[in-house]
Amino acid sequence: MSAVTLSGISKSYGAQRVLDSVDLHVPDGSLTAVLGPSGCGKTTLLRIVAGFVRSEAGTVSLGDRVVESPGTALAAEKRGVGYVPQEGALFPHLDVAANILYGLPRGRRSKTRLAELLDLAELPHDVARRSPHELSGGQQQRVALARALAPAPRVILLDEPFSSLDAGLRVSAGRAVRRVLRHAGATALLVTHDQGEALSLADQVAVMRAGRVVQVDSPTALYAHPVDPETATFIGGATVVSGQVRGGVALTSLGDLTVRAEDGPARVLVRPEQVRLVELAEAGVHGTVTEVSFYGAQVVVHLDLADGTPVTARGSSAHTPESGEKVGLLVEGAVVAYPESSQ
Amino acid sequence: MSFRLIRALVAAALALPLLAACGGGGKDSVVVYNAQHEELIDAVAKAFTKKTGIKVELRNASDLELANQLVTEGKRSPADVFLTENSPAMALVQSKGLFDTLDAATLDRIPAAFRPADGSWVGFAARSTVLVYNKDQVKQSDLPASLMDLAKPAWKGKVSFSPTGADFQAIVAGVLALKGEAATKAWLEGLKANGKTYDGNNVVLKSVNNGDVATGIVYHYYWYRDQEEAGDNSDDSALHFFGKQDPGAFLSVSGAGVLKNGKHQADARTFVDYLTSEAGQKIIADSYALEYTLNPAVQLGRSVPPLASLQAPPVGISDLDSQKVIELMQDANLL
Amino acid sequence: MTTIRVHPRLSPALLAGIVVVGLTLIPLGYVVWETATMGPGQLHDLLWRPRVGELLGNTLKLLVTVVALTVVLGVAGAILVVRTNLGAPMLWHALLSAPLAVPAFVNSYGWVSLTSQVQSYWGAVLVVSLSYFPLVYLPVVASLATLDAAPEEVARSLGRGRARAFAGAALPRLLPGILGGALLVGLHVLAEFGALQLLGYPTFTTAIYGQYRSAFASNAGTVLSGVLVTLCILLLLVELLARGRRRYDRVGRSAGRPPEPFRLGAWRPVAWAALLGLTALSLGVPGYSLVHWLLVGSSTEFPIGDLSTALVSTLSLAAAGAVLTVLMALPLAWLAVRRRTTVSTALERAGYIANALPGIVVALALITVSIRVVPSLYQTLPVLLLAYAILFLPRALVSVRSSLEQAPPVLEDVSRSLGQSAWATLRRVTLPLVAPGIGAGAALVFLAISTELTATLLLSPIGTTTLATEFWSNSSSVRYGAAAPYALLLVLAAIPATVMLSLHARPGRASAAEIPRRMELAA
Structure with a gap:
């Protein structure tokens, strides 16, 4: 396995700039998620790394080998890049065993290797003779992964691998895939539009927007310190209110909140889990509950402040208010503020 | 399964040219563009090959189809010999100068009336125009004196013919040669109004015999042939020979010519010579065809009235203008 | 996420596609050019x-009546088989599909050789309708079989009776199938020559032949061809307009319950009698006639030599034609599936233009063009094979296209990423x-060529x-007995395609919108 380094990658289709000088380093053995909304260019980025699409500018290196630069491009089949597309894309005319062993030279397509790969992908051995359409979505995904891992590639690329699975399966499939990748010691690049998937699975998340990488960070750093309000709202819901920062305190309609920011007008980001609902008397800020969504252990409460600002709070369902009820609001912990001028 | 199928298809495709080569005769065959009845010429060709060892390849189609094809092909034509049922197609090819003059020995066998003066081709068989009529529907006394009468209102709905065939077109050419353009035009218009059209003289014969229509303009041999078989399509009908040099007694000559641009000139001449020889004519006379042979040494005989008794009108054999006939028939909306 | 592929250069596939379309446009181009330069x-x-x-x-009279009659027969037959308690639906389905196995010209031979009564307008209407009603029956069966009970049940819950519920909620969803079938019948009637x-019913095709x-x-002849092609194109346009927005309204494969069958009650024997009558006319008469003439013919002589020669050359022609047609369809289908651009769409559409080209027009055009432009090819096999390819390209296109859709490019990407070269991937x-x-x-295409008459004749x-030309030379000179063995072989050659279609139209196998296209495959 080897690290993947992209620098200055650009690509246009006609007048549309799909990738705009993208830099990204995927450390050896790590799982990096490229997270962005549809149409942000993340799939194109993946296809450039795989060698299916040529870039217009910039270089791609696998380890210390440059595989893509303006002058040269190594053919896809020579890059040693494993590829797991959406829905797995298993070869429908081949059974599971033939799918998994497809990329191995004839001499190396042994029963032992097949057994190893099935084990690696946590698949029961009796699926080997089945046809792809006889497998569940999660199984298909793992066969696709085993197929990609079989020739021991330098890096594995996963293109929205869980998007076709239903919500319950998605989480377990994701964890299984991560386990398999860890086990194989693979360097992996995963493209997804699902922030939960990216945060829960990846060692490193690259957020893309309109053809640019706007932030690369570990999931926790990304969540705690999003680079701008757009990123912040994209990574987990958040209430953004305007305020004035004076000496480490932001004066907002949600009260005076602790921040680390320069003085001046700012937009202040408050995560739903920071908002605690209390008795009216306990807080200086009051709100009216407009909607309550009950999730068992947790509850999400939508409120309007007196000035009409909408706020979202998330907390234990032990304290579930009624719709229309007036409650007090407290914001816990430090918040993130972005100077107004930066917008 | 599908791979095997594709492989089989490809194999078959590759085998095709090979197949065509053995099935279609080699390069050493005389190519005959044949508009005469296939069975008849096939029999003659077989006997010819047996006698001379020269192979014959037949390309069968209709008179004018082949004549026009020869004209369009010109020098590129693969044809060595052209055989027709009727003379107009021969006249068309003759007018384009595509025939080579035949050997005197061949020509001399056939009376001068049945070959053009320039010797570019020769008649080898002839057929007489007749009116076949349903015995239940037409009394002998009501039969028309002339072919021209069939255009009269009295015959409305009672006459049939096959306008797309070269046979009928030859008869029209005969009428044109004998009566001129205006009369022919009027006659065709009358027929269009009166007549029922079929495709093929066999169909005309059958329809008359069935009583679908009272009479039909055909050649004699269709009726006699059916009589010699089972009579299924002729027992309820009879033939009316017009005679008296009426256009309705028009005798249509089947011609044979050797093409200038053929690649097997000598063999082609041998074939045409054989066709007019006693041996060749005898095959025709003895065949199912029942067409008149033109070599005086061979008589058709059987139940058919002798050639000499027909009182056919005198028509210049090279004067039959097929193109004018097509124009007139198009004008009369028969084509 | 969709990836847009842009290929501005002239790829080999595009070049091949342009060549193929150029070839298929020869007949149309010939007719247009000739009429335009005629003065x-x-x-x-x-x-x-x-x-x-x-x-x-004559042509329009026949067209309208035959289309109307086939729609009545096809729709009524389909409703009886699929939606009533008629009984023995598979048997009736087989019997109502089977007329497709008797080529129209063989069916006509069967009738004409028995009675000359059919040599009239109504005779032509009867015989041609009996040959073509399965073209309506099959798509309607497919539509009916995929219909879900729900809309009709909703209609009934809103106070409609059974018949009105069917007419209001089910019938409109059959329209695409009916229209598609009617169009096919119309095009077949316009192109029909042999039958x-x-x-003895003169239309444009027979006049062009004359x-x-x-x-x-x-x-x-060229002017008549021009009028005929115009009629075909008009018919396609009429159908396009009639379908209007409904084109996209596909009747989907439904996993829902089939509706309860209508109870025929006392009408059941009547329905049986009607269907038996239809079967007797469409299969019984030509079948009886064929057997009759086979017996008559074999009493004279059985031309086993001629028969096998014709059979072998028919099969060889069909094989070579099928290979050529599929090869020609490949670039067009490839472009349409993999390189969707305005140009490739236009090329693919042009490939379907042969749907509007009767065999007689194609044949006549190729004769003239070959003799004038490439005289060395005149009267040779390649011209005949090209005619087949032009005529049957639409059938090949439908199949090749849908097969290419079975191989999405992502599978090739995966294969490349697994170290396989382009060739190994292929x-x-x-x-x-x-x-x-x-x-x-x-x-x-193979099966279609084996029963093709018009272009082969010319x-x-x-x-x-070939089987068709030998059959024709015998039957057109009233040698019905001699024609019978060839007719039998032609029927045998048409059976596999009929079985294929008949099975395709069974419940759940294909959507109604697909069926008319599939019908083009075999009919």
């Missing part, structure tokens, strides 16, 4: 004559996936006889 005076004279009016009247010639036989490639992934569809397309090279 207005001559064109007017040839077009504006009573004969053209008479043929137009109408035997039935012109060809009398005057070879005459201007009069061999190991793409070919195995597309081969069954391509094979099926080739098989359908274009078969010197010395080449």
Whole structure:
């Protein structure tokens, strides 16, 4: 396995700039998620790394080998890049065993290797003779992964691998895939539009927007310190209110909140889990509950402040208010503020 | 399964040219563009090959189809010999100068009336125009004196013919040669109004015999042939020979010519010579065809009235203008 | 996420596609060019004559009546088989599909050889309708079989009776199938030559043939061809307009319950009698006639030599034609599936233009063009094979296209990422996936060519006889007994495609919108 380094990658289709000088380093053995909304260019980025699409500018290196630069491009089949597309894309005319062993030279397509790969992908051995359409979505995904891992590639690329699975399966499939990748010691690049998937699975998340990488960070750093309000709202819901920062305190309609920011007008980001609902008397800020969504252990409460600002709070369902009820609001912990001028 | 199928298809495709080569005769065959009845010429060709060892390849189609094809092909034509049922197609090819003059020995066998003066081709068989009529529907006394009468209102709905065939077109050419353009035009218009059209003289014969229509303009041999078989399509009908040099007694000559641009000139001449020889004519006379042979040494005989008794009108054999006939028939909306 | 592929350069596939379309446009181009260069005076004279009016009247009269009759027979038959408690639905389905196995010209032969009564307008209507009603029946069966009970049940819950609920909620969803079938019948009627010639009913096709036989490639024939092609194109346009927005309203495969069958009650024997009558006319008469003439024919002599020669050359022609047709369909289908651009869409559409080209027009055009432009090819096999390819390209296109859709490009990407070269990918992934569809397309073209009459009649090279041409030369000279063995072989050749279609139209196998396209495959 080897690290993947992209620098200055650009690509246009006609007048549309799909990738705009993208830099990204995927450390050896790590799982990096490229997270962005549809149409942000993340799939194109993946296809450039795989060698299916040529870039217009910039270089791609696998380890210390440059595989893509303006002058040269190594053919896809020579890059040693494993590829797991959406829905797995298993070869429908081949059974599971033939799918998994497809990329191995004839001499190396042994029963032992097949057994190893099935084990690696946590698949029961009796699926080997089945046809792809006889497998569940999660199984298909793992066969696709085993197929990609079989020739021991330098890096594995996963293109929205869980998007076709239903919500319950998605989480377990994701964890299984991560386990398999860890086990194989693979360097992996995963493209997804699902922030939960990216945060829960990846060692490193690259957020893309309109053809640019706007932030690369570990999931926790990304969540705690999003680079701008757009990123912040994209990574987990958040209430953004305007305020004035004076000496480490932001004066907002949600009260005076602790921040680390320069003085001046700012937009202040408050995560739903920071908002605690209390008795009216306990807080200086009051709100009216407009909607309550009950999730068992947790509850999400939508409120309007007196000035009409909408706020979202998330907390234990032990304290579930009624719709229309007036409650007090407290914001816990430090918040993130972005100077107004930066917008 | 599908791979095997594709492989089989490809194999078959590759085998095709090979197949065509053995099935279609080699390069050493005389190519005959044949508009005469296939069975008849096939029999003659077989006997010819047996006698001379020269192979014959037949390309069968209709008179004018082949004549026009020869004209369009010109020098590129693969044809060595052209055989027709009727003379107009021969006249068309003759007018384009595509025939080579035949050997005197061949020509001399056939009376001068049945070959053009320039010797570019020769008649080898002839057929007489007749009116076949349903015995239940037409009394002998009501039969028309002339072919021209069939255009009269009295015959409305009672006459049939096959306008797309070269046979009928030859008869029209005969009428044109004998009566001129205006009369022919009027006659065709009358027929269009009166007549029922079929495709093929066999169909005309059958329809008359069935009583679908009272009479039909055909050649004699269709009726006699059916009589010699089972009579299924002729027992309820009879033939009316017009005679008296009426256009309705028009005798249509089947011609044979050797093409200038053929690649097997000598063999082609041998074939045409054989066709007019006693041996060749005898095959025709003895065949199912029942067409008149033109070599005086061979008589058709059987139940058919002798050639000499027909009182056919005198028509210049090279004067039959097929193109004018097509124009007139198009004008009369028969084509 | 969709990836847009842009290929501005002239790829080999595009080049091949342009060549193929160029070839398929020869007949149309010939007709247009010839009529355009004819000079207005001559064109007017040839077009504006009573004969053209008479043929137009005959053709339209036949077209309208046959389409109406086939729609009635096809829809009624389909409803009886699928939606009532008629009984023995599979048997009736087989019997109502089976007329497709009897080529129309063989059916006409069956009738004409028994009675000359059918040599009339109503005779032509009867015989041609009996040959073509399955073209309506099959798509309607497919639509009915995929209909879910829910809309009708909703209609009934809103106070409609059973019949009104069916008419209001089910019938409209059958319309695409009915329209598609009716269009096919219409195009077949316009292009039909053999049957109408035997039935003695003059239409444009028989008149064009008459012109060809009398005057070879005459201007009069070209003008008639022009009118005929115009009619075909108009018919396609009419159907396009009639479908309107409904085109996209596909009747989907539904996993829902089938509706309860209508109870026929006392009408059941009547329905049986009606269907039995239909079967007797559509299968019984030609079947009886064929057996009769086979017996008569075998009493004289059985031409086993001629028969096998014709059979072998028919099979060889069909095989070579099928290979050529599929090869021609490949670039067009490839472009349409993999390189969707305005140009490739236009090229693919142009491939379907042969749907509007009767065999007689294609044959006549190729004769004239070959003799004038490439005389060395005139009267040779390649021209005949090209005619087949032009005529049957739409059938191959439908199959090849859908087979290419079975092999999405992502599979090739995966294969490349697994270290396989482009060639290895083609061999190991793409070919195995597309081969069954391509094979099926080739098989359908093969079967269609084996029963093709018109183009074969005009274009078969010197010395080449096929089942169809031998059948024709015998039956058109009233040698019915001699024609019988060839007729039998032609029926046998048409059976596989009929079975394929009949099975395709069974419940759940294909959506109603697909069926009319599939019908083109075999009919």
